[in-house]
Amino acid sequence: MSVKSSHEAPLAAAYRGRVALVTGGFGFMGSNLVPRLAQLGAEVRVMARSWPPQAEFDEGVHPAVRFFKGDIRDEAVLQDAVEGCDYIFHLAGKSGASTSNESPIEDLDVNCRGLLLLLDAMRLGATEAVIVFPSSRLVYAPKLPVPVPETAPTTPLSIYGAHKLVAENYLRIFGLQHGLKSVVMRITNPYGPYQRPEQRSYGVINQFIHEAMRGRSITVFGRGEQLRDYIHVDDVVEALLAVAMSPAAAGATYNLGSGTGTSLADLAALIVDVAGSGRVEHVPWPQSEASVETGDFCADIARIEAAVGWAPRVKLRDGIQDVITRVHRAPQRG
Amino acid sequence: MSVKSSHEAPLAAAYRGRVALVTGGFGFMGSNLVPRLAQLGAEVRVMARSWPPQAEFDEGVHPAVRFFKGDIRDEAVLQDAVEGCDYIFHLAGKSGASTSNESPIEDLDVNCRGLLLLLDAMRLGATEAVIVFPSSRLVYAPKLPVPVPETAPTTPLSIYGAHKLVAENYLRIFGLQHGLKSVVMRITNPYGPYQRPEQRSYGVINQFIHEAMRGRSITVFGRGEQLRDYIHVDDVVEALLAVAMSPAAAGATYNLGSGTGTSLADLAALIVDVAGSGRVEHVPWPQSEASVETGDFCADIARIEAAVGWAPRVKLRDGIQDVITRVHRAPQRG
Numbered sequence: 001m002s003v004k005s006s007h008e009a010p011l012a013a014a015y016r017g018r019v020a021l022v023t024g025g026f027g028f029m030g031s032n033l034v035p036r037l038a039q040l041g042a043e044v045r046v047m048a049r050s051w052p053p054q055a056e057f058d059e060g061v062h063p064a065v066r067f068f069k070g071d072i073r074d075e076a077v078l079q080d081a082v083e084g085c086d087y088i089f090h091l092a093g094k095s096g097a098s099t100s101n102e103s104p105i106e107d108l109d110v111n112c113r114g115l116l117l118l119l120d121a122m123r124l125g126a127t128e129a130v131i132v133f134p135s136s137r138l139v140y141a142p143k144l145p146v147p148v149p150e151t152a153p154t155t156p157l158s159i160y161g162a163h164k165l166v167a168e169n170y171l172r173i174f175g176l177q178h179g180l181k182s183v184v185m186r187i188t189n190p191y192g193p194y195q196r197p198e199q200r201s202y203g204v205i206n207q208f209i210h211e212a213m214r215g216r217s218i219t220v221f222g223r224g225e226q227l228r229d230y231i232h233v234d235d236v237v238e239a240l241l242a243v244a245m246s247p248a249a250a251g252a253t254y255n256l257g258s259g260t261g262t263s264l265a266d267l268a269a270l271i272v273d274v275a276g277s278g279r280v281e282h283v284p285w286p287q288s289e290a291s292v293e294t295g296d297f298c299a300d301i302a303r304i305e306a307a308v309g310w311a312p313r314v315k316l317r318d319g320i321q322d323v324i325t326r327v328h329r330a331p332q333r334g
Numbered sequence: 335m336s337v338k339s340s341h342e343a344p345l346a347a348a349y350r351g352r353v354a355l356v357t358g359g360f361g362f363m364g365s366n367l368v369p370r371l372a373q374l375g376a377e378v379r380v381m382a383r384s385w386p387p388q389a390e391f392d393e394g395v396h397p398a399v400r401f402f403k404g405d406i407r408d409e410a411v412l413q414d415a416v417e418g419c420d421y422i423f424h425l426a427g428k429s430g431a432s433t434s435n436e437s438p439i440e441d442l443d444v445n446c447r448g449l450l451l452l453l454d455a456m457r458l459g460a461t462e463a464v465i466v467f468p469s470s471r472l473v474y475a476p477k478l479p480v481p482v483p484e485t486a487p488t489t490p491l492s493i494y495g496a497h498k499l500v501a502e503n504y505l506r507i508f509g510l511q512h513g514l515k516s517v518v519m520r521i522t523n524p525y526g527p528y529q530r531p532e533q534r535s536y537g538v539i540n541q542f543i544h545e546a547m548r549g550r551s552i553t554v555f556g557r558g559e560q561l562r563d564y565i566h567v568d569d570v571v572e573a574l575l576a577v578a579m580s581p582a583a584a585g586a587t588y589n590l591g592s593g594t595g596t597s598l599a600d601l602a603a604l605i606v607d608v609a610g611s612g613r614v615e616h617v618p619w620p621q622s623e624a625s626v627e628t629g630d631f632c633a634d635i636a637r638i639e640a641a642v643g644w645a646p647r648v649k650l651r652d653g654i655q656d657v658i659t660r661v662h663r664a665p666q667r668g
Contacts, residue, residue, distance in 0.1 A: 101511055104450050104504075112446065112500075116438050154488075155503070157510065162503035166446075169489070169496035170438070176491065177435055177625055291511055 007242075007309070014245035016041035021085045023047045023072055023118070024092030025065075028203070029134065031194035032233045033089060033240060038064040040241075047072070047081040047092065072114035075121070082118065083125040087244045089132050090118060097138055098288050100160035111163045112170075119174045130181045132244045133171055135164045137188045137229070137257070143295035146227065146261055150186065150253050150303055157294060168253065181250040183243040188257030188299050191319065192233030193326050204264070205230060208271045209323050212278030221285045224265030227296040229257035232314035232322070242308040249308055257299030258312045267316075274320045341576075341643070348579035350375035355419045357381045357406055357452070358426030359399075362537070363468065365528035366567045367423060367574060372398040374575075381406070381415040381426065406448035409455070416452065417459040421578045423466050424452060431472055432622050434494035445497045446504075453508045464515045466578045467505055469498045471522045471563070471591070477629035480561060480595055484520065484587050484637055491628060502587065515584040517577040522591030522633050525653065526567030527660050538598070539564060542605045543657050546612030555619045558599030561630040563591035566648035566656070576642040583642055591633030592646045601650075608654045 020037050022030045025046030037044045047068040070077030072092040082088065093111045094100065100107040115133075122129055138161035141153040156162050171182035191205035208218045239256050243249040262270075268280040285293070305311050314322075354371050356364045359380030371378045381402040404411030406426040416422065427445045428434065434441040449467075456463055472495035475487040490496050505516035525539035542552045573590050577583040596604075602614040619627070639645055648656075 101507070105447060108442070108446055108450065112442055113439060116442065155506065157507065159504070159507060162500050162507060165503065166496050166500040169499065170493070172489065173435070173491065173493060173496060 011241055011245070012040050015087075015241070017043065018086040019043045019045065019084055020087040020089065021045040021047060021081055022089045022091055023081075024090075026051070027091055028192075028195040029190065029233060029236060029240075030089070030091045032192060033091070033237050034065060036237050036241070042087075045081055045085070047077065072110065073117060075117055078117055078121045079125055082121040082129070085122075085126045085129045087132070088118070088122065088126070088129050089240060089244070090115065091134060095160070097158035097160045100158050100163070101288075101291075104159040107159050107163055111160075112166055115167050115170055119170060119180060122180055123174070123178050127179065128181075130183065130244050130250065131171065132183050132185065132240050133167060134240075135168055135184050135186045135253075136161060137186055137255070137297055137299060138294065139165045139168070139186060140294070140297075142293075144297075146296050146298040147259060147300035148255070148297065149300040150255055157291070172251070175251055183249045183251075184253040185240065185243065185256045186253065186299070187236060188229035188231055188255070188297065190231050190233050190236050192236075192323060195233070204228075205267065205271070205320065206323060208268055209275065209320065212271050212275040213324065215277045217279050217281040218268045218271065220264055220268050220280055220282050221289060221293075222282065224268065224280075224282060225263050226293065227261035227263055227298055228267070229259070229261055229298045230267065230316055230319075231256065231258045231312060232319040235312040235314050238313075239304065239308075239310045242310040243304070246308045252303075252307065254304035254307070255299035255301050256304065257301055258316070259299060259301040260316070261296065261298030262316060270317060271320055274317060275324055345575055345579070346374050349421075349575070351377065352420040353377045353379065353418055354421040354423065355379040355381060355402075355415055356423045356425055357415075358424075360385070361425055362526075362529040363524065363567060363570060363574075364423070364425045366526060367425070367571050368399060370571050370575070376421075379415055379419070381411065406444065407451060409451055412451055412455045413459055416455040416463070419456075419460045419463045421466070422452070422456065422460070422463050423574060423578070424449065425468060429494065431492035431494045434492050434497065435622075435625075438493040441493050441497055445494075446500055449501050449504055453504060453514060456514055457508070457512050461513065462515075464517065464578050464584065465505065466517050466519060466574050467501060469502055469518050469520045469587075470495060471520055471589070471631055471633060472628065473499045473502070473520060474628070474631075476627075478631075480630050480632040481593065481634035482589070482631065483634040484589055491625070506585070509585055517583045517585075518587040519574065519577065519590045520587065520633070521570060522563035522565055522589070522631065524565050524567050524570050526570075526657060529567070538562075539601065539605070539654065540657060542602055543609065543654065546605050546609040547658065549611045551613050551615040552602045552605065554598055554602050554614055554616050555623060555627075556616065558602065558614075558616060559597050560627065561595035561597055561632055562601070563593070563595055563632045564601070564650060564653075565590065565592045565646060566653040569646040569648050572647075573638065573642075573644045576644045577638070580642045586637075586641065588638040588641070589633035589635050590638060591635055592650070593633060593635040594650075595630060595632030596650060604651060605654055608651060609658055 020042040026048045044065045068081035141155040174180040195203040195206040354376040360382045378399045402415035475489040508514040529537040529540040
């Protein structure tokens with residue numbers, strides 16, 4: 001979507017010629033962040049395990065990007081990638097609450113040990129860099145009154161949430177011990193281009209659109225009354241850029257959401273409406289999903305709005321239309 | 335010390351003939367817990383990386399104990415040790431805030447991955463067992479008003495504290511997901527027999543006694559005004575036994591301390607007084623210690639007192655005298 005910050009000049013001033021590393025730069029959020037960084041004139045580095053098909057990236061981005069091929073746990077590649085960076089957006093990692101409960105040790109190794117290795121590399125080669133970390137709404141206790149502020153209790157239901165929380169603690173402790181600058185973003189439910197439709201736990205909007213565009217049923221667990229806070233990835237990207245460049249944000253923890261709660265049933269109906277195809281089907285909750293269901297969620301986003309002047313801009317209907325347009329434009333693999 | 339619960343009969347009823355595993359059973363707390371379990375008639379298992387010199391264990395204990403030799407991360411040994419257990423006291427692990435900040439990945443592997451492996455072994459072979467986990471006062475935010483209740487904010491200053499906190503989350507999540515029963519004990523500053531004097535971060539009382547008994551200076555950082563909550567290991571052992579057998583305690587988190595704050599300077603003076611030798615010397619704070627200094631701490635122990643009727647019994651002066659008596663009795667290696 002063509003949503004740009006009104007602070008385009010300060011953004012360009014902050015990023016032009018500066019070195020920005022995006023770990024997991026070919027994932028959902030990274031694929032949206034990297035072109036924007038390139039557009040702002042940053043020297044962009046991407047660290048990822050494999051290179052994406054050329055077609056998945058906007059033309060004109062590749063030449064501006066320097067690739068570091070490796071797993072986040074590959075210390076030698078990591079040290080190279082981090083060396084001399086001004087900004088580090090640590091988007092590499094495993095996601096998904098259900099998956100993490102099935103494979104907690106794999107989640108631990110990638111998400112916790114991987115971050116510790118990154119922080120150690122920063123301590124050695126990029127002591128002045130700011131690291132922006134995508135935490136999650138899943139750090140919060142379930143079933144809190146909405147909207148949920150950053151001060152709410154943090155007793156996660158999933159290993160994923162528990163590991164996001166320990167990651168937040170790592171960043172705070174490395175700040176105290178070694179002066180590393182970090183910003184924690186507790187992201188709600190992001191959606192948008194480059195999100196794989198098979199990632200249900202993470203990308204329910206894209207999955208629903210995927211089904212609707214094929215004229216299939218959208219499956220909603222139970223009555224679908226649970227509220228979620230859906231935020232378009234363009235809004236996420238602008239928020240990441242805003243906090244990384246803001247001295248006021250160093251050391252802070254922010255909710256990053258739209259600040260609006262939408263029920264799953266309403267979301268499904270909206271998608272069928274915008275798509276003009278598909279239908280909504282309600283089925284009983286599967287056990288694996290019910291056990292990690294967190295109840296209603298909507299983020300209180302007053303803190304980030306006050307601190308850096310960021311606010312969400314993409315309306316849900318427009319965001320859904322945007323994804324549908326792109327689904328039409330580029331054939332999906334699913 | 336000869337401190338026994340007044341509930342000796344219920345304890346014997348709960349433990350006689352029951353299978354109790356103590357991981358890290360030759361460490362400080364384990365060496366105190368194991369003989370008590372044996373005395374209560376439990377079938378005691380100890381899992382540890384190496385066997386202690388016979389002399390370190392009270393006579394008559396070894397024959398009642400079954401040994402499982404292995405690191406906590408050795409899955410095959412772990413599965414054997416856990417199989418069919420009624421109680422699991424997970425005392426294996428690395429301790430020390432400063433050490434954890436120097437070697438966070440080693441701390442992660444032993445304390446987090448080790449616990450995940452144990453929980454997985456329980457899920458497979460001991461679904462009805464109760465696991466008692468020694469968390470730490472170091473999970474709390476620094477410089478809280480004392481006494482600190484279990485509901486206080488948890489933003490640890492050390493990797494050690496952060497990993498204790500994620501361990502607490504693991505136990506809660508495995509309870510929700512798999513029905514595993516656990517009790518979390520946030521232990522303050524335990525002291526007593528079998529604690530090695532070289533472990534300053536963990537065993538300041540034993541270290542101070544060690545110096546005083548040799549007529550040396552006890553080193554106190556700064557003015558030594560910071561309060562700590564020292565609890566004798568006999569009181570710790572009785573609390574572990576009490577919560578493991580209590581259905582009311584399953585899923586709970588308790589502070590485990592004396593409930594009394596003592597300044598480090600007062601502690602040092604008391605030790606010199608009881609020992610009749612040594613002196614107190616104040617030196618500036620070393621950076622590595624200052625950065626993990628948590629300010630005054632004293633635990634609010636109302637929750638565990640109300641839930642299981644446990645209360646601390648050993649007075650600090652008596653506990654110090656007890657350690658001194660044992661230091662005299664058995665020659666130290668240091």
